[in-house]
Amino acid sequence: MSKSILLVEDDAAIATVVRAALESDGFEVTCCASIEARDRNLKVSQFAVMLTDVMLEDGDGIESLPRVCQRYPDMPIIILSAQNTLDTAVRATETGAFEYFPKPFDLDDLTRAVSQAVGAGAQAETVERDAGDGLPLVGRSAAMQAVYRMITRVLRNDLTVLILGESGTGKELVAEAIHQLGQRKTGPFVPVNSAAIPSDLIESELFGHEKGAFTGAVSQAIGKFEQANGGTLFLDEIGDMPLEAQTRLLRALQSGRIRRVGGRQEIAIDVRIVAATNRDLKPMIASGAFREDLFYRLNVVPIQMPPLRDRAEDIGPLARHFLKLATDEGLPARQLSDDAVAKLSQQPWRGNVRELRNAIYRLALLARDDVIDASVTDEILEYVGDDVATASGSGFGSALSNWLSDTTPSHGSVYHRALHAFEKPLFEWALTQTDGNQLRAASLLGINRNTLRKKLDDLSIAPDDFSRHG
Structure with a gap:
């Protein structure tokens, strides 16, 4: 040869x-x-x-x-x-x-x-690409290059993909790219957030139900599997799916057939499965919270999404990309100075790309000048809570003391102003960690949902701003 x-x-x-x-x-x-x-x-x-x-x-x-x-x-x-x-x-x-x-x-x-x-010595099949296909992922870091290469490997096949990574790293964007650029791009892309659906409704959501199958089922409903027929079903937050639903999901994946809740007829389905989770499934398997056989069924092609802290060189391009999107959506046209990008690149971004996006939109809205510099990012973004505590080097109490030392006393207002200053980033952090899901955010904070809703209203926080589509 x-x-x-x-x-x-x-x-x-x-x-x-x-x-x-x-x-x-x-x-x-x-x-x-x-x-x-x-x-x-x-x-x-x-x-x-x-x-x-x-x-x-x-x-x-x-x-x-x-x-x-x-x-x-x-x-x-x-x-x-x-x-x-x-x-x-x-x-x-x-x-x-x-x-x-x-x-x-x-x-x-x-x-x-x-x-x-x-x-x-073989010819690779050429795949035609529609000129209008969108490419939503941004970044040229080595970590993102590994992601891009994995995406290209699954475009010509229907192998099941499991996307792993922290909340806010862009897992759904990867799923959308696999669908938009793959051989099922003419079919539907149907996302399902397992964590956002009550456990008693998730089977109906996935497989549909017949009229009268349960109280409130006043008519037949088509589930996500049938809606995704011929396309891609994206199972987000798969680690939050109840065990009983995991069993039915596994059966559907193995047989290629589903049965609506309350139904007798099996329905053949033709879908590509892309799943995602921000949880470590292996300890869940060990504890019995996640089925091992379902894990192996889903984990055919794993794609690991890097956290933003591991791709700091992408923060500048991402920030400028989000500024352009903000302008396209009607916010004032802004530019970031080099020192502002350097300042942004030093932040931990525990909410990853989604947190950065929300921060850039806030800057676009609130900045007074067309060019945003480092002092403006400090003033508007107000890195408080864990971030400021880390920066000050002496914990949350020290951060509060520093805040008070910079506060002009005003009779009867300091207590409420302090609560507002420190509560708002706390609730924003909880919503960032849970993709804007109020039930999960309340659980994370250890408060009930009604209390959370009242606090969000008081603090003028919109949960939709923290959702994956927000």
Whole structure:
């Protein structure tokens, strides 16, 4: 089998390093730096694998790849790119690339992929992409590159995907991207938040019910499985699903059939399952709170979402992206100064991307000037509670003392002002952690739901602002 490799790379340093690595593994490497030179080499020589950069001297190296794939269908193509976005990863995969490597890449991983491509010698099927497909994920960090590559691996198949990660990291956005860019994109995308549905209604929500199946079932209802037929069913917060519902879900996944609550007829369903959770399911399995067989049924392709603190280099692009969205939604047009981005990048963002989004919208609304600097972020965002306590280095009590020392005494008002200053971020934190779900937020805080609702009204906090779609 031929071990001749064509390397199309206009960065001489990268070309030299890659060539040396491949030749040390016994490959014969031909280098060129442009699309024109690539085409000349392909006409006169036969190559086992082609490696190509995206942005070359004379154009976009991806745009002409469908033509290359058509002319040389048995030559796997590996794409190398510094344009590290989900759009690039998807374009690379959809044009028929065997593999995609964002720069910088590990040379051992690259040479291993080249060996696999030579052994495979297979053509990757080209997937057409609608021009209007949205790509909602933002970030070029190494952690997000791993996510993008996993997404591209599941676009041409219907394997079940389990998305893991903290609340607010963008798990639903990944599920939407898998649906929008995959082979079921013409079908429905139906999300179900297991934590937001009362335990006694979740089976009816998933599988539907017949008229008279239970008190209040005055008519037949179609469940989420049937609504998602031909498309994707997104089971969010799967770790919060009651055990009895887990059993019925497992049966549906195993058989590909469901039965409405109170019904006798089994209904065939054709859905792709994407599930997500912010909980560690393994301890739940050990304690009997989550079915082990359901876990293995869902955990076919796991995708781990990184917390925002592990991708601080993405905070600036994300913040500017959210500012643009805020402007598109009617808020004043703003810009972030470099020192404001640096300040934002230093924050822990325990609510992850969702917390950052809410903060940017607040800045867009309340900032007095078109350019937001670091002093404005401090003034408007008011990092209080755990964040300020950490910054002050001496705990919550010290943070309160610092707040009081900066407060001008006003007869009869300090107590209520202090409560307002420290309660508001506490309730916002609880809503952030629970995706705006008031029942779960009340449980997290250890108060009843009515008390929570009254506090939210008093503090002018809108729970919808903290929901996944808020």
